[in-house]
Amino acid sequence: MPAPAIILVSADHLDVLEAEFTHRYAHDYDLRCATTCAEAEQIAREICDAGGLVAMFVTDSRPVDQPSVLHAFAAWRSVVPQARRLVAAHWDHFLDDAPSLRAGMAKGKYDAYLLMPRGARDEEFHHAVTDLLSDWGASVPDPEVVSVKIISPSHDPLTLAIRDFLDRMGMPNRVWHPEDPHIQQFLTQFPDRTYPFVYSPQRSGLSATSVRDVAHHIWGRPSDFKIDDVIDMAVVGGGPAGLAAAVYGASEGLSVVLLEAEAVGGQAGTSSMIRNYLGFPRGISGMRLAQRARNQALRFGTTFLTGWDVDTLEVGRDGAPHVVRTEGGEVRARTVVISTGVAYRKLGVPSIEDLVGRGVNYGAALTAAREMEGYDVVVVGGGNSAGQAAVHLSRFARSVSIVVRRSGLGETMSQYLVDEIAYNDRITVVPRTRVVDGGGDGALEWLCLEDVDTGERTTKQARGLFLLLGAEPRCDWLPEELVRDRSDFVLTGRDVPRELWVDDLPPANLATTVPGIFAAGDIRSGSMKRVAAASGEGASVVPLVHAYLAPAPED
Template sequence: MADPAIILVSEHHADTLLEEFQSRYARDYDLRTAGSCTEAESIAREIRDRGDHVALFVTDSRLPDVESVHYAFHRWRLVVATARRVVAAHWDYFLADAPDLRVGMAKGKFDAYLLMPRGRRDEEFHNAITDLLSEWTSTIPQPEVVVAKVISPTHDALTMAIRDFLDRMGMQNRLWHPDTLELQDYLAGIREQLGVDELRWPLVVAANRVPVQATSVRDVAIAINGAPRNFELDGVVDLAVVGGGPAGLAAAVYGASEGLSVVVLEAEAIGGQAGTSSMIRNYLGFPRGISGMRLAQRARNQALRFGTDFLTGWEVTALEPGTDQAPHLLRTDGGEVRARTVLISSGVAYRKLGVPPLEALVGAGVNYGAAMTAAREMEGYDVVVVGGGNSAGQAALHLARFASSVTIVVRRGGLEETMSQYLIDEIGYNERISVLPCTRVVDGGGEGQLEWVCLEDTTTGRRTTKQARGLFLLLGAAPRCDWLPPQLARDKHSFVLTGRDVPRDQWTDDVPPANLATTVPGIFAAGDIRAGSMKRVAAASGEGASVVPLVHAYLAPATEDELASAPVS
């Protein structure tokens, strides 16, 4: 396969763009130039038809054969939907063209609006380009750089779950059939290494790790991250964080940076439910957006830098609160963790659809959440997304890069009550996505793989059958808290109560717990598992960071003299 192409489009400045890109990208990308929308479209179609990839369109803001560059992007998207799209406006009209172009960017018509480089070492420009190329690389079906090999004769639920875990951990992977001719010597070496005559599937081989014949995702997590080690500080940590989503990661970063000993226990992949989001565009500080996986891995690396310990793949099965300032005890099937304080940030799971024929096809076309691996395998097929929240919107937009059509099914009358406006705007612009309000999925099936779903209009009861290769279920939140002790107050939906939401009869001296404190001293809750939380990534991050001063206050309570001398604000 040829190198992926970058198509540079400008009537008068294509040579300027080519010179700038040649110095950095010529080794790894096929750099092509075009002087018009039509010429770029023809180049893209030629590359697609021979089975190769277009990674990026970079265009001037004015083209000779279209009234608006927005129309050019529309035409190019019909040819190559997965390519990233950038406007690099010439400095003579960058400001003049900005108002119209920024409106288009807000609707998802393209990914970045940049000033054409005016000289060498324009690092701000190239930072944007490399970010977009990195995001593109993470979405192609067969990545060039492979960190983990998955070898299996079938696309079963376990194999899909393992690949999705690897994707969420930021580990690019590929799937091979064990009968592949070029693998035979390689597999013979693995049999010798493991001391077995026959290998069991799926087999996972990650870089610099012992190959694992996986029976669960946890087997892979342990192979990659290792088993828990003994803890320092006499076996007691200052803060144990249960759940490695945005709230838990924020608490880890801020807690460890302020001198607390912190351990994060995550049953699945770092990032939690947010880690499955293909693109989060409304997170502060990322104007071009960032995938949930990349945001989570950056936060994890930040926390590691400050000394946080991560135990990934170890599920907490019980929490035994300490009394009289004694440490709290967290039980896992990999060992016990004692902690002076605990943050519960284990998040939520998607609610089950409850349709038996479809539950039987989970991993074979039916997916809970926006499974990144499954999305890449939907190229050319029709898919259905069920849900009306931001996660569903992000999933639909990501799937539209691959699938022929994406249908969003929602029980409500529309998306306006539950989805951010920027996502609604992008969905409305994307010609591959349609929305079916007042609709639910009631049946579906296929021969070992999802082939069809049955949809019911909730107002008329009318049922229709629709072809679908993929069904992505993002059905709302069910808290993961069956492991919590009865001393922690919860609402009728089992979300953890904190602060003034705690029933008054459980207040101490008629004073409610602090905002993120639970009914057990030294135990806090943040993120989606907390009753009344906003269910947004930024809000969860803020809550996680806000827990840290409460932890400090609990570990070193102020004396009466300090309270008396504190200034009144």
């Protein structure tokens, strides 16, 4: 396959852009130049018609054949919706054009607004470019650099689930058909394989029967790790709260083990782009945020046990440590941080549940989004996760319908996402509606939608259904001593019933009813259900752990 293209567009400053991009990117990308927006659109169409890929459009802020660069991006997006879009304004125009263009960036009309390089080694400019190209590369079905090979004769639910897990763990992967001539010699090493077959250079090959098989194969069992007899802090759950607790705890000298049943990042890890997280003006995908936090925690000494459900938590008594038990071993800890987050609620429609993994997905399922190219899809949910999923799906699907029971999205979704969705002509909001039925021949083909006010039903063709229906806590493994609210969220601090306070004083803000056990993030009763809030709680729990572990004063 030819190298992916970067299309540079400028009538007056093309020489500056071409020189800068040639020095940095000509080895790995096919650089194309255009002086008008119409010419750039034609180049993109020719590349796509030939089976090639367009990774990015880079344009100055003043096109000669469009009233605004935003009109150009709209036209280019209709040709290549997956390409990243960058404005590199000339220094003579940067300040004057910024007010009118930055509002468009907030609505997702393009990805970044930068000052055109004025000389050599403008690393801030190129850092933004490479970040955008990296995000684009993560959305390509067949990446150039492959960490894990998957051999499978079909895109069955298990193969898709394995790919989604590996994507969320930041491991580039690719699927080959067993009869692909390029891998025949490779397959002779594994004559007894069954499918899907997963190969990682570090761990050889595996005939997988579940996603957990893959996690254990690549990252090992708890018994494979040398863990001290009793550690300072066990973190259960690897979402933003758990990752923050691991980073801050390990960086301050605590021995930390983090256990995660699925992919590190939790629900936040499935977000295609979080644009309102502090410190990332161009946004960051949930997967990248989670992997950066994981690497940070590893650097400080955190041990990660990935793919292991915690079966029970045994409360330590009379000074004994708490015990976190899994099928593959146990972890004994002086303190435990519960940050298991929440699960999406089930739709409860039998015909829909039967098609999970065959067009029906709980959560954003970023890998499944790539399978939706050219099809109509439906997203159910009105929160930020649903909005982010819809925006991401619009890069691939022909149309995206957001189905919500409320009258709109404004009550439950951040305004920047509401604005971005309103701008996107591929996304339609269907208010006061619910999904009541669906079906297809072995995979989802249609859905039945019902108006919640009138009861009127309509049938809609759909190849994908993405269900992001709100939060249910994961608390079935917790001991009775940890008091929860009516919805089963863990109570902490002043929310703990007064009769359980000690000396008429409530537990600390993130402390539970069991000394030495804390809760942070979405699992906690009264939490904000936002990535930044969960990260803050994870960091805030560490001083409480230190205070609990500190020797009691003599007086």
